[in-house]
Amino acid sequence: MKLCKKHGVRSKTVITTGHPVEDIVKEAERSKADLIIMGSHGESALEAAVLGSVTYGVIHKDTKIPILVVKR
Numbered sequence: 001m002k003l004c005k006k007h008g009v010r011s012k013t014v015i016t017t018g019h020p021v022e023d024i025v026k027e028a029e030r031s032k033a034d035l036i037i038m039g040s041h042g043e044s045a046l047e048a049a050v051l052g053s054v055t056y057g058v059i060h061k062d063t064k065i066p067i068l069v070v071k072r
Helices: 004-007 018-032 046-051 054-059
Strands: 036-040 067-070
Touching: 018 036, 018 054, 036 054, 054 067
Parallel strands: 036 067
Antiparallel strands: none
């Protein structure tokens, strides 16, 4: 958040309970987000599918909002 503020990028933190993939997409659509930024631990697509990765789930949801995946 500090880095976003420093560079004039609006951001917000939302804490919810429920299904992470659904909640991330719903909140992004509700708040009319321009971009969803997700972190990745560098897992392969097969590992992500088996592990149920939240990032993998969000990038495969039906949303018009662009998603940026950032590796460590």
